[in-house]
Amino acid sequence: MRKSRTYLLTGAAIAAVLTLSACTNGTEPSSSSGSSSSPTASASFAPADVTFAQMMIPHHEQAVEMSEDILARDGVDVRITDLATQITAAQEPEIEQLRDWLAEWGTDETSTGGMDGMSGMGDGSDGMMSDDDMMALENASGPQAGELYLEQMIVHHQGAIMMAELELDEGQNEDAKAMASNIVTSQTNEIDVMKDILSTL
Known part of the structure; x- marks a missing residue:
């Protein structure tokens, strides 16, 4: 009787372990194989992810x-206005997504440490335009404005690409890394387009 009871208890224990194992595999994937749609993957983040979101919002x-x-503006090459429309359409939804992530992570939208939170940044290489740069664009007109926009946006995109590459190297959140x-990819392609347009102006 004691031996039979032991076998029954052992069998029940094994079944319980298998059941728990199946549930765990279904809801908590490992970091190496997690899906970006799972709650665990979405909730997992590192300081670099936070810095990426905080800095990319004002950049976008x-x-x-x-x-x-x-x-x-009037008198701007249609290729430039088409590109500007494309950039706006792509980056406005990303701004909202970045804000949503920061809210989910319980962090502020405003960064206190700047890009110093990601190695290699914080040295002015983020491509942000200065107040003088923005004023120059505002004061330009027609073809001159279009050309200046392209020149500034190339630098701006280069900074965004550097920030995104750092997120890919140092980030942990799979969704944020997918955006990076x-x-x-998209901004490298846009830089090529802008350079092509500039060469024909």
Whole structure:
């Protein structure tokens, strides 16, 4: 009787372990194979992810501001206005997504440490335009405004790509890294387009 009871208890214990194992595998994937759609992957983040989001929001906002400024001008090459429309359409949704992530992570939108939170940044290499740069674009008109927009946006994109590459190297959140990868690809392509347009102006 004692031996039979032992076998029954052992069998029940094994079944319980298998059940728990199945549940764990279904809801808590490891960091190496986690899906970006799972709650665990979405909630997992590192300081670099926070810094990336905090710094990319104003970076994108400035790109949108520059693009809206050029779209309000007359006499600008249609290839440039098409590009400005494309940049605005791509970056406005990303701004909202970045804000949503910061809210989910319980962090402020405003960064206190700047890009110093990501190695290699904080040295002015983020591509942000100065007040004087923005004023120069605002004061330019027609073809001159279009050309200046392209020159500034190339530098701006280069800074965004550097920030995104640092996120890919140092970040942990899979969703944020996916956005960073998209930024590298899309903005590298846009830089090529802008250089091509500049060569024909």
